Amino acid sequence: MNLPLSQHPSFDAARALALAARTFEIEARALLGLAARQGDGFAGAVRSMLECRGRVIVMGMGKSGHVGRKIAATLASTGTPAFFVHPAEASHGDLGMVMAGDVVLAISNSGESDELAAILPAMRRLGVTLVAMTGKPDSTLARHADWQLSSAVEEEACPLNLAPTASTTAQMALGDALAVALLDARGFREEDFARSHPGGSLGRKLLIHVHDLMRSGDAVPVVPPDASFNALLREMTGKGLGFTAVADADRQPLGIFTDGDLRRLIERGVDLRALSATDVMHRTPRLVRADALAVDAAGVMEQHRVTSVLVVDGGGKLVGALNSNDLMRAKVI
Numbered sequence: 001m002n003l004p005l006s007q008h009p010s011f012d013a014a015r016a017l018a019l020a021a022r023t024f025e026i027e028a029r030a031l032l033g034l035a036a037r038q039g040d041g042f043a044g045a046v047r048s049m050l051e052c053r054g055r056v057i058v059m060g061m062g063k064s065g066h067v068g069r070k071i072a073a074t075l076a077s078t079g080t081p082a083f084f085v086h087p088a089e090a091s092h093g094d095l096g097m098v099m100a101g102d103v104v105l106a107i108s109n110s111g112e113s114d115e116l117a118a119i120l121p122a123m124r125r126l127g128v129t130l131v132a133m134t135g136k137p138d139s140t141l142a143r144h145a146d147w148q149l150s151s152a153v154e155e156e157a158c159p160l161n162l163a164p165t166a167s168t169t170a171q172m173a174l175g176d177a178l179a180v181a182l183l184d185a186r187g188f189r190e191e192d193f194a195r196s197h198p199g200g201s202l203g204r205k206l207l208i209h210v211h212d213l214m215r216s217g218d219a220v221p222v223v224p225p226d227a228s229f230n231a232l233l234r235e236m237t238g239k240g241l242g243f244t245a246v247a248d249a250d251r252q253p254l255g256i257f258t259d260g261d262l263r264r265l266i267e268r269g270v271d272l273r274a275l276s277a278t279d280v281m282h283r284t285p286r287l288v289r290a291d292a293l294a295v296d297a298a299g300v301m302e303q304h305r306v307t308s309v310l311v312v313d314g315g316g317k318l319v320g321a322l323n324s325n326d327l328m329r330a331k332v333i
Contacts, residue, residue, distance in 0.1 A: 023157040023165065030153040030166040031173050037150035038177075044147040045105075045131045046181045049080055052103045052129070056082035059090065060107035061115050063164040064171060068107050071175030078183040087115035095119060100127040105178075108132075109151065109167045111139020120144045133174060135167055149174055210297050211290040213330050214311045214320030215241065222247050222318060225254055225278040232257060232277045241323055243308045246281045251317040253310050255281030285310050290319055294332045297322055 049056050056075055060068035068084050075082035085094050087106075098104065104123055106116050111134035123130060124144070132145035135152040142148050151174050157165035182188075221239035223232050225246055236244040236257065243258040257280050265272060265280065286309045288297045297309055301324055311320035327333045 019159065026155060026157040027166045027169045030170045033154070034151070034170055034174060034177075037152060041148040041150070042177070042181075045103075045149055046178060046185065048103050048129045048131065048147060049075075049178070049182055050185050052101065054081075054099055054102035056080055057098050057102050057104045057128075058082060058084045058107070059087045059104060059116060061087055061113045063168050064107040064109060064113075067168050067171045067175065068105070070172065071105070071107075071178070074175060074179045075182070078179045079186045079188045080179070080182050087113065087119060090119050091115065091122075095122055095126075098123065098126055098128060102126075103129045103131060105131045105133060106141055106145070107134070107151075107171055108139070108141050109135045109164060109171070111136040111141035113141070116141060133171060135170075149178075208294040208330055208332060209290070210288055210292050210294055210311055210322060211320070213294055213326045213332075214290065214322045215239075215326075216311075216320045220318070220321045221245060222251075223277050224248070225276070225281075227277040229272045229275040229277070229280065232280070233262070236262075241308065241321060243321075243323075245285065245310050245318055245321065246277045247318045251319075253285055253287065253312065253316075253318045254278070255283045256285035256308070256310060257281045258308065287312050287316075288322070289314070294327060294330065298324075298327050298333045301327075 056072070058068040058072040058075075059065075065084075065086065072082045072084040083097075085097055090098070108116055111132065117140050120130075120141070129147075130145045131147045131149065132139075132141045133149040133151050134142050135150070136142060137148060137150060137152075151167060151170045153166040153170050155161055156163060156167060219239060221235050221241055221244035223235050223244055223246055225248065227235075227246075232244055232246075236242070236259065243256055245253055246255040246257065247253050255278070257277065261280060261282070286300055286304050286306055288300055288309050288311055290311050290313055300309055301307060308321065308323040310318060311322055313319045324333065
């Protein structure tokens with residue numbers, strides 16, 4: 001059974017909080033010191049990755065390997081094709097994943113990782129561009145590299161100054177800096193990010209268009225302007241969208257009638273039998289283009305406080321209908 005914190009013999013709450021504060025301070029200093037350590041090596045690494053016709057291969061052992069996996073994922077999601085290769089597995093066949101023209105980003109705080117050192121000659125024979133991210137500028141890895149990124153820190157946050165803490169934080173930030181510089185140089189936009197994140201909320205907002213969600217064909221409730229009120233009501237209830245469009249013979253939208261309009265007419269005691277569609281419709285229906293983003297249709301609904309819009313093509317002809325339920329099912333709103 002776990003003891004309550006108050007009864008744990010070695011727990012000191014004040015010391016734990018003090019160590020947390022010290023960790024934040026040390027790691028913040030490490031990050032702030034990175035900028036002054038970058039120069040031609042950083043610019044050269046960015047240029048090499050930008051011009052690379054192959055992929056960026058990220059390698060690292062231990063904690064540097066964990067950081068490397070994250071860096072590879074960040075690069076890939078921001079427009080730079082990249083993946084992680086484990087250095088130990090590389091010397092047993094996985095080096096076949098590396099091809100001439102690739103850029104290898106090798107991460108090692110000491111720069112003396114045996115697994116990386118063992119494959120350096122093979123990588124040089126392949127003709128890759130080697131970028132070293134290391135805390136030791138005179139290390140074996142740094143000497144073999146085409147470009148060097150300094151991830152040096154003055155001290156680790158670990159009280160023993162042993163466990164990789166500030167150094168891995170610096171590596172992570174340096175990887176993010178590479179990704180940011182690359183995406184900026186590529187002109188990477190929100191739309192590009194959405195294409196690599198189709199399952200996320202941004203992907204849904206930037207990739208889904210109105211024509212992907214709208215009701216079309218016979219599913220669109222529409223009546224001519226001279227339709228009787230009974231015909232209008234049958235169309236509205238039969239299509240189940242809570243409204244019907246009113247359009248002329250050329251499918252140009254003239255108005256809209258909703259179930260809210262119906263309730264208001266009933267409350268006023270209006271004789272509905274003698275009315276036609278043109279008598280009861282709203283003459284300024286909210287319209288969206290079929291090629292508009294679905295999120296823009298949501299914006300129209302929110303701005304005008306409506307739950308439905310009519311969808312038109314480039315010539316202004318009625319081609320569909322969309323309501324807030326359609327947007328919610330697609331998780332656009």
